[in-house]
């Protein structure tokens with residue numbers, strides 16, 4: 276009887292140890308799905324990638340190190356001091372397509388924060404290009420945008436909350452141009468050809484895994500002609516808003 280209990284106890288202990296070992300092995304090979312691991316832009320997009328990207332807001336050295344490690348070419352823009360609502364310290368401008376970056380932003384003289392650049396890169400690799408190949412048959416070469424930094428409140432109102440654009444943490448995307456010259460705009464493609472509709476919805480959904488806020492034509496009329504993508508700090512705590 277006593278021997279049987281010892282054997283049972285040993286079996287239970289062995290099962291628990293095996294489970295712990297498997298959990299540790301899984302954790303080692305899936306750091307993107309764990310909240311406490313360091314973000315690495317080379318990892319796949321996981322359950323906590325978006326929150327980790329949002330956490331980069333306020334840690335410019337770490338963010339730029341991650342861009343360096345990933346081989347992303349950029350120009351570090353000088354900080355701007357325009358009062359409590361319209362200043363930034365981490366503006367980072369992607370430079371011409373090189374290495375892992377195949378997409379250029381047009382116009383090129385965009386002012387966006389480092390976390391936005393990091394999220395844009397992951398979006399390009401894991402969402403934009405696969406969706407472009409699948410639905411449009413050609414990779415994206417250019418993203419046309421309406422701008423990043425802009426000292427204004429939400430919707431350009433006189434009062435109310437300040438926009439994420441006021442700290443360079445947002446980018447408004449208007450259209451995509453493929454390598455073979457096809458232009459898919461948000462305003463005409465959202466309800467346009469079937470392949471355009473599928474492409475735009477796929478990339479909107481892909482952005483939702485990365486950015487703190489994604490607003491598309493599904494949200495309201497103010498976003499009928501662009502995707503608003505931002506890296507609001509809120510995203511680090513409460514997760515993303517995807518509409």
Ligand SMILES: [Zn+2]
Pocket residue numbers: 440445446447502503504
């Ligand atoms: Zn916007």
